[in-house]
Amino acid sequence: MSVRIGVLALQGDFAEHGAMLGRLDAEPVEVRQRSDMDGIAGLIIPGGESTTIGKLMERYALRGPIQALAEAGKPIWGTCAGLILMARDVGRRQPLLNLLDITVERNAFGRQTDSFETDLEIEGISGGPFHAVFIRAPVVRAVGPGVQVLSRLDDGTIVAVRHGRLFGTSFHPELTGDTRLHAGFVEMARHA
Amino acid sequence: MSSNGAVSKNTETVKRGLAQMLKGGVIMDVVTAEQASIAEDAGAAAVMALERVPADIRADGGVARMADPEKILEIQAAVTIPVMAKCRIGHFVEAEVLQSLGVDYIDESEVLTPADEEHHVAKAGFDVPFVCGCRNLGEALRRIGEGAAMVRTKGEAGTGDVVEAVRHMRRVMSELRQIQHMRPDELYAYAKEIQAPLNLVEEAAELGRMPVVNFAAGGIATPADAALMMRLGSDGNFVGSGIFKSGDPALRARAIVEATTNFEDSALVAEVSRNLGEPMVGIANSSLQPEEMLAGRGW
Numbered sequence: 001m002s003v004r005i006g007v008l009a010l011q012g013d014f015a016e017h018g019a020m021l022g023r024l025d026a027e028p029v030e031v032r033q034r035s036d037m038d039g040i041a042g043l044i045i046p047g048g049e050s051t052t053i054g055k056l057m058e059r060y061a062l063r064g065p066i067q068a069l070a071e072a073g074k075p076i077w078g079t080c081a082g083l084i085l086m087a088r089d090v091g092r093r094q095p096l097l098n099l100l101d102i103t104v105e106r107n108a109f110g111r112q113t114d115s116f117e118t119d120l121e122i123e124g125i126s127g128g129p130f131h132a133v134f135i136r137a138p139v140v141r142a143v144g145p146g147v148q149v150l151s152r153l154d155d156g157t158i159v160a161v162r163h164g165r166l167f168g169t170s171f172h173p174e175l176t177g178d179t180r181l182h183a184g185f186v187e188m189a190r191h192a
Numbered sequence: 193m194s195s196n197g198a199v200s201k202n203t204e205t206v207k208r209g210l211a212q213m214l215k216g217g218v219i220m221d222v223v224t225a226e227q228a229s230i231a232e233d234a235g236a237a238a239v240m241a242l243e244r245v246p247a248d249i250r251a252d253g254g255v256a257r258m259a260d261p262e263k264i265l266e267i268q269a270a271v272t273i274p275v276m277a278k279c280r281i282g283h284f285v286e287a288e289v290l291q292s293l294g295v296d297y298i299d300e301s302e303v304l305t306p307a308d309e310e311h312h313v314a315k316a317g318f319d320v321p322f323v324c325g326c327r328n329l330g331e332a333l334r335r336i337g338e339g340a341a342m343v344r345t346k347g348e349a350g351t352g353d354v355v356e357a358v359r360h361m362r363r364v365m366s367e368l369r370q371i372q373h374m375r376p377d378e379l380y381a382y383a384k385e386i387q388a389p390l391n392l393v394e395e396a397a398e399l400g401r402m403p404v405v406n407f408a409a410g411g412i413a414t415p416a417d418a419a420l421m422m423r424l425g426s427d428g429n430f431v432g433s434g435i436f437k438s439g440d441p442a443l444r445a446r447a448i449v450e451a452t453t454n455f456e457d458s459a460l461v462a463e464v465s466r467n468l469g470e471p472m473v474g475i476a477n478s479s480l481q482p483e484e485m486l487a488g489r490g491w
């Protein structure tokens with residue numbers, strides 16, 4: 001049975017996430033307002049500009065409903081800007097969801113010319129390394145109790161975390177053809 | 193649990209990828225750090241740093257060049273969102289200077305006075321990605337062939353009249369629809385006709401869309417203009433003079449951001465359009481002489 005997965009569609013590469021979900025047994029639903037969240041089994045917060053998405057999330061009063069979705073045990077996954085929005089602390093004032101007890105550093109690698117691609121081992125993902133695209137990417141500088149580190153760069157920098165059914169990645173699986181992370185997320189949503 | 197891959201920077205994926213992150217957003221022209229902060233607070237997905245907004249370039253006349261590096265550095269220091277900057281068409285040294293400043297995207301722009309009347313910058317050789325203007329599919333694919341990682345309509349900058357942006361977006365979208373139904377031999381002839389690289393014509397036909405992100409630009413002045421461009425298939429909007437030449441830039445900027453996100457919700461576009469104050473005064477494109485049109489620049 002196809003499962004409805006919300007993709008926050010305020011700004012950013014939500015269409016790319018939708019296309020990945022479309023390749024799996026999932027029905028992507030673009031979420032711009034509260035009513036779009038009815039019946040979704042999980043939510044993806046895409047890449048984009050976290051300040052833009054955060055402001056619109058506040059403007060349309062989506063923060064409460066997203067936090068309620070997490071409290072109801074539904075999986076939520078943030079990629080890049082989505083990771084920033086799920087954090088507790090990003091070192092500056094901007095609207096956040098405070099879903100993951102992590103400290104995030106924005107634009108941690110520098111400007112666009114420091115953006116890069118590399119292969120990562122990710123805990124729980126079998127079948128070889130995962131090709132990861134980092135664009136003006138944030139990283140996780142500290143994790144609180146209960147937050148599991150799923151992947152690090154060679155220098156130890158944390159780039160993927162999990163707490164229960166909440167996930168955050170610094171990179172963009174939606175920009176590669178590799179559906180393994182999306183598939184795992186869809187399966188979790190189906191059984192949540 | 194260790195990564196074992198080599199790191200590759202400045203790849204096509206990474207260059208085009210930043211534009212993908214800007215989709216559904218508004219990129220605003222700013223001339224000072226203060227304007228950049230206003231734009232960021234209003235929800236801009238990026239800012240374009242320049243010396244003068246297009247309406248002033250038009251009014252002042254003279255040669256329009258790359259912005260003062262000092263100004264670009266001030267704008268970079270003021271915001272966390274990406275900072276783009278414009279270089280003149282063909283002026284590869286201005287482009288190198290902008291790259292050395294660490295701008296996130298370079299707009300090789302017809303809004304500035306062209307530095308070369310035959311050649312565009314060979315953009316593929318740069319680490320920083322480029323966006324370029326286009327009026328039709330052939331022009332867009334020529335720029336992508338040179339290495340542009342994002343395109344936008346030219347529209348007619350600094351006028352507040354959206355008619356040219358509409359003309360260019362409709363043309364591009366119509367041509368993209370046409371090539372999807374062409375046979376391989378027809379694509380070959382069509383590529384010759386529109387003077388575009390064959391491989392990119394084939395790629396666009398196969399994808400059924402532009403191979404890179406495609407924004408609207410040039411004359412967008414109201415939330416309804418922004419929503420109109422999205423309805424015509426734009427991936428997002430550049431707004432130049434339309435914001436900081438209006439009566440209440442912060443309010444108008446927020447409204448244009450909201451209309452770009454909710455472009456199919458006309459009740460919301462109506463709501464955000466209420467009491468925005470004076471829009472930029474504007475110049476009807478039909479009143480411009482051909483030599484006053486900026487969109488004709490670029491080859």
